[in-house]
Amino acid sequence: MRYLLVCVLLLVACSKKPTDYREFLNGTELVYPGKVSNAQALPGDGRLQLIWQPSPDQSIVKYNVYWNNGTDSMTINSTTHNTSDTVRCTIAGLAEYVYTFIVYSYDAQGNRSVATEINNARVYGTVYKATLHNRLPEADPYLINDDNTVTLRFVTPDTINITTALKYTNQRGEVATVWVSPLEDSLKLTDYKFGTPIVYQSSYIPVRGALDTFYTSRYDTFPSILRLVQCDKSLFQEHDLWGDMGIYQSDTRVSKLWDGSVGPQDYPNIYHSDGNGSLPRALSFDMGKVYNQLSVIEETGRGCCNNPDQFEVWGIDDLTDAVPELNSDDAGWKAVMQSKGWTLLKEVARSDNGNAAVKANLMDNPPPVRYIRIRVTHCANGSNNYVNLSEITFWNKE
Structure with missing residues (x-):
């Protein structure tokens, strides 16, 4: 009797068809469009930019990006399926914070891909700017040369400095602007009007590849340059x-x-x-x-x-x-x-x-x-x- 019951159960189980799951999908198939690859975030000032390489899946018509636990989103239309191209999505109006973004690919029928997560996407703002300081002059900040030109001296910048802009008055009484790069520790002024102030302001990026350049909050005044007359x-x-x-x-x-x-x-x-x-x-x-x-x-x-x-x-x-x-x-x-x-x-x-x-x-x-x-x-x-x-x-x- 026990043997007969087992055979009946096996017969019932084997009678299910491979397509019986369709009754749970309303008779349709589950389709996953191709997901994006090499997704990353470029940080900025109150904004950031998400970039990725598109899937070669020709059916993809758009991408949806979600953040803040799905309460905020943005749609980007698909214009290329070439995997060597880069899709860019700039999101503005963001608070200074570290975000997680979810990216989905969609086809024309509304099928979406497996999720692509972009974690630790940072947005910078006033807190970061408050940490920035103008590049410091050397302890012996300038040298007056024999030809009455002036060499300004700077210490090595301690973060990712982009440049330092200097404004000074030249011998014609005009305000001139020059720049010193982070790789330079000195700058020569050939037409400086002695006794006039020099002001300077440095700019930085928080990380390589950042979307925006950040400037210090104000200009500082270079130590007074006076010559003996x-x-x-x-x-x-x-x-x-x-x-x-x-x-x-x-x-x-x-x-x-x-x-x-x-x-x-x-x-x-x-x-x-x-x-x-x-x-x-x-x-x-x-x-x-x-x-x-x-x-x-x-x-x-x-x-x-x-x-x-x-x-x-x-x-x-x-x-x-x-x-x-x-x-x-x-x-x-x-x-x-x-x-x-x-x-x-x-x-x-x-x-x-x-x-x-x-x-x-x-x-x-x-x-x-x-x-x-x-x-x-x-x-x-x-x-x-x-x-x-x-x-x-x-x-x-x-």
Whole structure:
């Protein structure tokens, strides 16, 4: 009896036909159009672009793209079945986020392919932009060349830098724009107008192949580029102040210090003080205009003797109530000068006989200066009364 039951069951099972599944498909066949290949996402600014290679299936008429769990979609008509072509789908208006996209191929009957997923598709925006910074200049940011051109120096960019744009004023007074690539660490400006600002802005892409270029939020200002320009001696004037040294004779005046002589001079082509006092002794003069970045002094002594080897350089821009009635050899002279608004720009100490021209850098970031006082505290030959000088020259940064 058991054997008979098994045979009946086998007979019933074998009687099903291969096409019986059609009753579940309403008598139709299940068709899958060819799926796309090599799908990927190119990130952008508030948008992205999906790209893929089409299937060679000639029945495909469109592609549907879905994201946000299928709540958003886009349709792209099929125009090619050549697998060497690229289909592109740009989706805009996206929030900064990481998305997953699903791509289906469709034929004219509405049959769709197996899904193609594109994961980790990133969209960039304000959060990414906030991390961007302009490329930094080197610690020694520029070099002024002998031909008055300027070489700007930059550090190596630390991310995928595309370029850095610089805007500057040229010698014709026009605003010019130049670019430095990430592979370059310097840029030469051949027509830069000294003393004018240079601003710069860098651009980046988050990854290779990104759809958009991102710019920093603002331009930064390059460190000021100032060159040394000799102060105009034609504007210099004698301007003796209370307590200054007298002159030895009428043709050894303070004005000898800016007569343009080069190298140590001989008497009487020098400044020669009288002997009516003892060191420290001071002399003063007016440079004829205000200088905002007085930076270097060059002092040249006499060919033989009485040359200062230790002296102070003082400066101020306005003499109103600024001149102390105090001899320069008074112990309190320095403090009173400072209380009157004078700035000690430099204390110069030479180790030679004081004859040759010697340059010295003045203080960094000086205040505006028009009037100069030189206070000699020691002479190389030990003279305690006479002071001799051939020339004094100043340079201003501009």
